[in-house]
Amino acid sequence: MGPNYTEAERYYQAQKRVKKIREFYEHLTVYVLVNPIVIVVNYMTSPGYLWYIWSLMGWGIAIILHGLQVFSYPPFFNKKWEERKIREILEKENQKFENKDGNRF
Structure with a gap:
């Protein structure tokens, strides 16, 4: 939906x-x-x-x-690609944050 x-x-x-x-x-x-x-x-x-x-x-x-x-x-750079890339970047940022502090909020 x-x-x-x-x-x-x-x-x-x-x-x-x-x-x-x-x-x-x-x-x-x-x-x-x-x-x-x-x-x-x-x-x-x-x-x-x-x-x-x-x-x-x-x-x-x-x-x-x-x-x-x-x-x-x-075949590339469409809305689905943008959403996938945003999730990928956010996941990388979260991993950096977790590795830096050792825990997550």
Whole structure:
């Protein structure tokens, strides 16, 4: 069973999610609008070396990772990973505390 959110909390969470989705689409739009300019500049300045491919690939990978994160498809760094990592850190801190004092409160 998930946490029991009030209507205001649910609205706030939905608002944050919509903002992240909007930011992803803005990022994608900039990618689509800027890269044709990069390609033209490459062909005008140094047609012998197609360096725009590196821009397309690097930025494209960033777009893919951003989309995976926004739409909750990442194989890592998702909410479950965050919760697991928080528990792991707290357990390590508790172990340090127990080892330091010899007992626990």
